[in-house]
Amino acid sequence: MIPMVDIAAGHTALQEDIANALKDIVATGQFVGGPHVQGFEKEAATFLGAPYAISCASGTDALHMALRALDIGPGDEVITTPFTYFATVEAIFYVGAKPVFVDIDPHTFNIDVSQLEEAVTPATRAIVPVHIFGQPAAMDQLMPLAKKHHLHVVEDCAQSFGARHGADFTGTFGDVGCFSFFPTKNLGACGDGGLMTTHSPELADKLRLLCSHGSNERNHHKIIGYNSRLDSMQAAILRIKLNHVHECNRARRQVADWYREGLGDVSGIEAPTVNAGGDHVYHQFTILVPEQVRETIRHHLSEQGIASAIHYALPAYRQQALPEEYHSHKLPVAESVTARCLSLPIYPEMSREQVDRVVQAVRESW
Numbered sequence: 001m002i003p004m005v006d007i008a009a010g011h012t013a014l015q016e017d018i019a020n021a022l023k024d025i026v027a028t029g030q031f032v033g034g035p036h037v038q039g040f041e042k043e044a045a046t047f048l049g050a051p052y053a054i055s056c057a058s059g060t061d062a063l064h065m066a067l068r069a070l071d072i073g074p075g076d077e078v079i080t081t082p083f084t085y086f087a088t089v090e091a092i093f094y095v096g097a098k099p100v101f102v103d104i105d106p107h108t109f110n111i112d113v114s115q116l117e118e119a120v121t122p123a124t125r126a127i128v129p130v131h132i133f134g135q136p137a138a139m140d141q142l143m144p145l146a147k148k149h150h151l152h153v154v155e156d157c158a159q160s161f162g163a164r165h166g167a168d169f170t171g172t173f174g175d176v177g178c179f180s181f182f183p184t185k186n187l188g189a190c191g192d193g194g195l196m197t198t199h200s201p202e203l204a205d206k207l208r209l210l211c212s213h214g215s216n217e218r219n220h221h222k223i224i225g226y227n228s229r230l231d232s233m234q235a236a237i238l239r240i241k242l243n244h245v246h247e248c249n250r251a252r253r254q255v256a257d258w259y260r261e262g263l264g265d266v267s268g269i270e271a272p273t274v275n276a277g278g279d280h281v282y283h284q285f286t287i288l289v290p291e292q293v294r295e296t297i298r299h300h301l302s303e304q305g306i307a308s309a310i311h312y313a314l315p316a317y318r319q320q321a322l323p324e325e326y327h328s329h330k331l332p333v334a335e336s337v338t339a340r341c342l343s344l345p346i347y348p349e350m351s352r353e354q355v356d357r358v359v360q361a362v363r364e365s366w
């Protein structure tokens with residue numbers, strides 16, 4: 001069986017370190033807050049080159065609190081991509097704002113910055129680009145447009161921990177960078193977790209308040225906040241795993257290169273394109289195949305004991321959860337990519353032999 005990800009394989013070499021760290025935490029009884037949480041925030045900030053990093057309970061919370069911290073709310077429009085995990089869009093609804101969807105680039109699957117300006121209206125307050133599948137969005141073009149129109153930028157970095165755009169890591173371009181440590185992510189905890197990065201001391205203070213019931217002084221609450229904390233066990237595990245994230249991302253790139261080598265000559269298959277100067281960390285390896293054969297390929301892979309997945313089956317505007325008015329949207333690239341995308345297994349421990357088995361199975365199913 002070749003799974004989409006093999007989380008256990010990623011922990012084999014770290015098991016003793018993780019067990020020791022957890023034993024210490026149980027012995028001290030410091031389960032919430034404390035030195036591991038502070039240590040992880042400091043180390044993550046240093047790693048990413050962000051002046052402030054504030055941990056929280058999930059990537060979804062990070063996006064929600066980032067929008068709250070920027071005072072985005074009812075009557076505001078937030079531009080984003082329809083090709084993302086639904087949490088990006090949920091966060092916009094949580095604050096009562098209205099998502100405005102801009103189509104995606106057919107090669108990188110990221111928001112198409114050339115169409116962004118047409119979507120700006122007097123009500124637009126922010127852009128939420130998603131660095132989808134681990135490839136940075138075109139931040140060099142997006143940031144000047146955001147500045148020109150005085151828009152905030154909240155980066156959804158849930159899938160892009162450790163990816164650089166030029167010299168800088170994702171999460172350091174906009175007002176706030178939002179990360180997820182869901183176990184399958186490039187930097188994954190053993191449960192839920194999230195992080196918000198920012199250059200602004202004021203935003204950092206506000207994000208900290210929001211995470212902790214609006215309070216920075218016991219029993220005094222300055223704003224209505226949330227209970228959104230990274231617990232110390234997750235923080236301790238993340239500190240250990242942070243030391244290996246570059247190495248894991250390198251291994252993912254190697255797997256992607258093997259896939260490209262094996263599938264590059266198959267007509268009708270499009271492998272993911274990496275932007276010039278870009279630095280894909282392959283949270284997913286998602287190819288495009290003709291719509292009419294996608295299910296045949298998946299069926300054949302499954303018969304060979306190989307997992308596959310559809311990321312994402314629907315553009316976000318067609319999700320049932322959205323108000324009716326969105327359902328008739330039709331952004332042509334998002335429509336085409338959702339009909340043709342197919343994600344193949346990828347994880348740092350994947351061997352050449354496993355990749356070759358997937359490649360062969362895809363080729364035979366053609």
Ligand SMILES: Cc1ncc(COP(=O)(O)O)c(C=O)c1O
Pocket residue numbers: 058059060061084085087088130156158159179180181182192193194
């Ligand atoms: C693009 C994207 N945004 C947001 C999230 C939400 O993160 P979390 O699951 O930690 O809430 C995820 C992951 O699940 C994601 O892939």
